[in-house]
Structure formats: C-alpha cells, structure tokens
Amino acid sequence: MKGLLMKDFKLLAGQKQYFISIFLVAALLLFSGQHISFVLTYMTMLCVFFTISTVSYDEHNNGYAFLFTLPVSRRGYVVEKYLFGLLAGCIGWAASMCMALGFILMRNPDVESGEWIAGALSALLTAGFMLSFALPMQLKFGAEKSRIISLIFVAAAFGFFAVAAKVVIPHWDMQWMQAIGTGGWLALGSVFYAALLLGSVLISIRIMEKKQF
Numbered sequence: 001m002k003g004l005l006m007k008d009f010k011l012l013a014g015q016k017q018y019f020i021s022i023f024l025v026a027a028l029l030l031f032s033g034q035h036i037s038f039v040l041t042y043m044t045m046l047c048v049f050f051t052i053s054t055v056s057y058d059e060h061n062n063g064y065a066f067l068f069t070l071p072v073s074r075r076g077y078v079v080e081k082y083l084f085g086l087l088a089g090c091i092g093w094a095a096s097m098c099m100a101l102g103f104i105l106m107r108n109p110d111v112e113s114g115e116w117i118a119g120a121l122s123a124l125l126t127a128g129f130m131l132s133f134a135l136p137m138q139l140k141f142g143a144e145k146s147r148i149i150s151l152i153f154v155a156a157a158f159g160f161f162a163v164a165a166k167v168v169i170p171h172w173d174m175q176w177m178q179a180i181g182t183g184g185w186l187a188l189g190s191v192f193y194a195a196l197l198l199g200s201v202l203i204s205i206r207i208m209e210k211k212q213f
Contacts, residue, residue: 004072004080008054012088015050022046026096030103040096040123047092048127051085055138064211074208081135082201089127093120128193132200139207 026039058067068074097120 001076001080001083003070004077005084008051008080008084011054011057012050018050019047022092023095023099026099030100036100036104037120037122040093040100040120041126043096043099044089044093044123044127045130048085048089048131049134051081051088051131052134052138054084055081055135056142059142074211075205078139078201078204078208081204082131082197085131085135086128089124089131093124093127096123125189125193128197132196136200136204136207139204139211 022043026043029039029042030036058064067077100120
C-alpha cells in the first residue's frame with residue numbers, strides 16, 4: 001500500500017506543469033467573475049481525475065502483469081486507488097480553498113460565509129461521487145470506453161435532475177423535509193456517501209479479481 005501510494009504521488013509530482021495550468025485557469029475564472037463553487041469543484045475534480053489517469057499508466061505495456069508479480073494484492077491495489085483519489089481530491093480542494101479565500105479577502109470581503117462554505121462542501125461531495133463512478137468504469141472498460149460511458153451517465157443525470165426540478169419537486173410536500181432538520185440531513189447524507197464509496201470499492205475489487213493479465 002505504501003509503495004503504491006509513493007508511486008502515484010511521484011507521478012503526481014511529475015505533472016507540475018499540468019497542475020500549474022489548472023491553478024492559473026482557476027485564478028482566471030475567479031477574476032472573470034465565475035462563481036466560487038464552480039472554481040472549487042473544477043480544481044477538486046481535475047485532481048480526482050488524475051487518479052483515473054494513473055490506472056492508464058499502470059495498464060500501459062502490460063504494466064499489471066509486472067505489478068502483480070510484486071507483493072501487491074488486487075484488493076490492496078483497488079483500496080490504494082480510492083485512498084489516493086481522496087487524498088488528491090483533498091489536496092486540490094485545499095489549494096482551491098486557499099485561492100478562493102484570498103480572492104474573497106481581496107475582491108469581495110462582504111460575501112456570505114454560508115455561500116462559499118456550501119460551495120466547498122458540494123465540491124468535495126461531487127468529487128467523491130465522480131470517483132465512485134469513474135474508477136470502476138475505468139477498471140472495467142479502460143480509458144476510451146469508460147470516457148464515453150461517463151459522458152452518457154452525466155448527460156442522463158443532468159436530464160433526470162432537470163425533469164425532476166420542473167415536474168416532481170414543485171409538487172413535493174416540503175414539511176417533512178424541514179422536520180428532519182439540518183442535522184438529520186447531514187447524518188443521512190453521510191451514511192449515503194459512505195455506503196456509495198464502500199459499494200464502489202467492493203465493485204472495483206470484484207472487477208480486478210476477475211481480470212486476467
């Protein structure tokens with residue numbers, strides 16, 4: 001596990017120009033008036049997607065066949081990818097938070113704290129959801145097919161939520177939602193989030209155990 005993490009972080013360190021360009025684009029987006037939550041999500045997501053690209057590095061030139069001759073189990077490999085993805089996402093999130101806070105202090109000190117805090121939390125949640133979906137797809141179908149499937153999934157999700165926002169949500173009785181309270185929704189969300197990640201890890205382990213190299 002430690003060796004795999006070191007390998008992936010060395011890959012991360014070798015992509016300095018990539019991350020500098022991400023930082024510059026994010027800064028331009030902020031100063032052009034783009035919403036803070038979008039910039040936070042942008043940087044966090046790109047750092048998480050770097051985790052997906054490390055799988056392609058491992059697959060290249062029959063890399064798996066060599067990797068699993070080392071004292072590395074398939075289960076350990078999958079767990080390391082999720083751990084690295086979460087760590088990479090947190091690094092990107094922390095960097096974007098520092099940049100956003102600096103921007104707020106310089107340009108818009110009157111912004112409501114609840115606004116950017118909500119944006120920061122949504123960035124973390126979105127990154128976790130994408131990692132839970134994209135990593136099993138990458139392991140199962142490879143880079144090209146998983147990219148197409150991911151685009152179809154995202155388009156379908158946007159379509160579903162757009163229809164729900166116009167057709168279903170306006171007719172909901174909101175009283176029961178308010179009765180649960182903020183604490184209750186946070187608890188339910190945390191349980192759902194943990195279950196989603198755990199389910200994704202188990203699916204990815206199953207995929208790796210069936211692979212033949």
